[in-house]
Amino acid sequence: MTDFKIVGDGFQMGPINLTVYDSQKLLVYGPNGGGKTTFLLGILGTLKTKGSLMIDDVEISSLHIEKRGVAYQPANPVMIPNLKVMEILKLADPDYDNGLIEELKLGRLLDVKGSKLSAGQARLIQILAVLFSKAKVALLDEPYSFLSEEYRNSVFELMMKSKKIVITTAQERDERFDTFLHLTHG
């Protein structure tokens, strides 16, 4: 991103100049209200932006959400209430990796509707859907919240193994990531 600014009602974030390479994992960290979610929503395309935002030399800032190649896990751990987990995962990839689901001991959830999931289960399915999708960039907003210690480690491993560019938010810096963006003032 070059001279990338996010413009809202009475605020502006940026300009941000940042280059993230293939498969790189970027951690956006900072305190509450620092602008981490705003940064993700700017990349997703739900907020007005200025400047350049490119993926693989293609300018995506004027593209609709579904064409950007940017999959988003929202901070709110809610899941599409009327669809079964299996149907939700198929929205990401009709041939999703069932082996991984079994490995994570989530097979029993496949026939459960989104409305019946706990916050932690919904969070896991959100992350899996994002990582299963064909998007080149995964935006994960506070992915560890609502997860048990065991699943936090599993999610971290999945993120690191993923071929996508993963942009994650957290309150604290985590040295296991390779690139950092510190946001403090929104």
Next chain:
Amino acid sequence: MREKLLILPLYFIIAIFLIPIVILFYLSGLSGIVTAFSDKSFIESLALTFLAAIAATFINVLLGTPVAYSLARKLVRWESSAYDLLLSPISIPHTVVGIMLLITFSPISPIYFLTKYMTVVDTFFGMVLAMFFVSAPIYIMAMKEYFERMDQVHELFTMSLGNDRLKTFIKVVFPMSSGSVMRVSMISLGRALSEFGSLIILTYTVTLAPLFSFVSPATVFIWYKYEVYGLLPALRYSSAMLLISMLLTLFLYLASKRAD
């Protein structure tokens, strides 16, 4: 004590609504309702009216829901003008609606070369069209407000996975909205059922072979009984229709609760 001043109008309005209903049922009595339901011509009239109102409501759901969603998400540049235009039938007197539709499909219409293949006078199509005309603005207005209030998190999530807006609407938004669609349909159906002004001009009697032959819409039927036979028969038919409408409303309300 001062709070009661806020609640007081509630009792007043409920009384205004409820007292005439109770008086209607009281004066017609159970025997009056039974007499009305044993009249074959009234049953035919009710059946025709409900069939047409359900058809108009179905068209509202089919066309009005995507329209309301498009307006709520500002998918059209002239969203504000489009919305004003779609709401304008609310302020048109319904007898005028009847006359407008009548002339649009008549030989004096400048677009008669297009409309001559469709007959609205005394047809089921004309009845559904008039009911749709008067109920669609209410449906669109209520559904637009619902979509505006709806949390968009599921839509954004689904679209970011690579699904276009149409697929997101069909797979996620519409099924999630089924409870509200039913609740708003109930209001829309009620509006269609109660239509009189345009129907008396357009479809005084309807023929739809083999189901209906010279059958009047229920509101026209009741008006005819009142004009020709006086208050007592009109009371019976009115309370019978009100009873059916209330039962239908209750059924749809329970169905929408279940859909939630």
